[in-house]
Amino acid sequence: MISKMEMINYKCFAKKEIKFSEMTILAGANAAGKSSIIQALLLFYGSLKNSDKKTDVIDVSNALRIQVGGPKSLVAQNPVELENADFKLSIYDGQNWSVINYKIDMLSPLKLIAEKEEISTMNEVFYLNAERMGPRISYAAGIDDKIVSDGSNAAYLMDRADMAGRKIHESLALNGQASKFSIHVEEWMNAILGDVSFSLSTDLIKATTDIKYLNSMVNQEILPTMTGFGISYILSIVTAGLWCSCLEGAVLVIENPEAHLHPYSQSQMGKFLMLLTNAGVQVIVETHSEHIIDGARIQAACMKRTNQMCVNFLSAEENQIKIKEIEVSETGELREWPVGFFDQKSQDLRELFKMRKQNAN
Template sequence: MFTSLRLINFKAWEDTGTIALKPVTVLLGTNSSGKSSLIQSLLLLKQTVQSPDRSVHLNLGGDETNDLFNFGSFDDVLKRGTQSPREFSITFAFEAYEQSRVNEGRFSCSYRQTAVGAAAIQELALSTGAHRFRAVRKEKENYAIFIADETRPCAKDKNLAPERSIALPAEAIATLGSNGAIAEDLSLVIRRELENICYLGPFRRKPERDYVWNKTTPGQIESDGHRTIDVLLSGALSKDGKQNEILDGISYWLARMKVAEKLTIKQLGRSSRYEIIVHKDGIAANLRDVGIGIPLILPVLTAGYFAPPGSTVILEEPEVHLHPLAQSVLAEFFVRLSRSRHIQFIVETHSEHLFRRMQTLIARKETSAEQIAMLFVERVADNAILRKLKVDEFGRVNNWPQHFFGDALGETREQARLMLARQQEQN
């Protein structure tokens, strides 16, 4: 789980400060305020560690098949107006779900532009407990390796450049002696934290009428929801003792949202093709024929049950095309699965209904302000500004930005005033 994040000179952010991340973190804010940049910083590192080129320092994208985003050039990531040094940085802290020699740690990396326009690591710092390692870029592309706060490097060479932003190369590990194993384990745990991010964007693909199951389980749901049905088919048709666990869980939440009673899978004859059937009000319909709301929420619910314990599920606008009650129930889904399955949710949303239900859950003591972070992002001139919403034990927010969700009470007052005025005119 990611426990904090800090960005400096990254896209809209001059400096976020240290942002505390919780098991459920909700990002709110106006359009184009900088919310997505917070999410994208972690996705940039995820696609870097998954790059086939281990020598890459930062994978800014361009491969439509394998990359999550195309960030463009170094200048597109660097905050506009940044003067010397032209440098941006990403820092995060984490707690590992799986117990090992490294149970928590911190990653910090700053980047500058090379002569050919690529992003190159200026300084990488990895730490866990009392162990801290740094790789600092020197002249002529050489890198110096430091342990803790020592001012003299234990090695300096052009072959010591970090790999995929998170790892020291084998030559550096060897120079660290007995500390080398810790540094290597730390990089592996950081890589696992980033690889275990499941991301779903706001644009999700429409369903097919039927699907072929090739008797395999996908590694991950893709950012547009692709592979969701493969997960459902694998979960329902595999003989692993957990048959229908995911399907039953999804059916429960669809019923809570009052959009369907359950989902089932129907084989087409004796072929390897299957339909997803939605049951509601005594009618069984193909997923393709039930409107867009259920197909769009299906990847969100599936990700919550399919992501391995300890994963981070990042969602942009999960409420798309859902009616108000269903949006509210999403808050319960995030809270319950974060606790029962040890999944972290980072959710960017514009839904007032989701937010209000989160307040209610805190008031009911079904969760607490210690388990939930609600962050508001706004734009002041050309800078993104973050405000942590202060929520008390009754779910009340005492530093709420004015007019973001409109003025519901004011609208009610105005309606009452107009009704009274019209009645007086008629009398």
């Protein structure tokens, strides 16, 4: 499990350490460094693909799974002194530190040279970004063993899992072990959204997978493009989560799981993500939703595992990024509410009360 990560001269962090737990939530204002932390994780584990090489050349866009331009933008503009590297990433797995020093390749300035030290962590990282694929008539088939970052192969993964007889972790089986992986996905879609069923079919010649939805209000299946974005966005998360539950030591990183979801469904999603930790999945979530956090801490309290939940609040203060770790009590309560941490509702209500008082006078 990833317990800690240290970043030196990386993006907005001159030198910063951040803690992780079985369930880690990254919250905070825009441009406060949340995505930078996720990118650091992706870059670090993307640099371990050729684990037998002490020194490797890394294509940054491939590692981060998004076009980012030249790697020079990854170097902090207010660096501390660091020998033999432009920036440095280190991860602690609870027993040992794994360290990678990064240098911009002067012969090929769009690449990074990664020099690895004492590598001991080899977690498999699954990542879903905020720009997940919405409703499509058909989805591309491909990549049999891993969700892609936009979630576009979720339907295909389900179909392959059904054919292979893939079983999910028993703690996540809502109604006992089903005969198909896709049935578990459907049950969790129902638990989060309510009243959803679907069918799958893959055309191996066209390399596409079709999914059609059904609910109690229609008498025939409909295409994803005839439904809202929430169903398509949630499909990849549930599929990836249940897929990871079959593996040992999987890390699931998700950006904005609340996208296109009603507050009730956001809370249910938070509970689902916390439940994944029961199956040994380490979950790292970037979110702007208090409902995701509330659902996760309610579930953590029910499981009596609030000590395995970590909320990191990031803020920009005095020209630097600060990370505040907020503890969750045994009853699921947050022990602190820093300024800027989901306090906008109370501020807006005070403003409305002030206006009502003024109008009354």
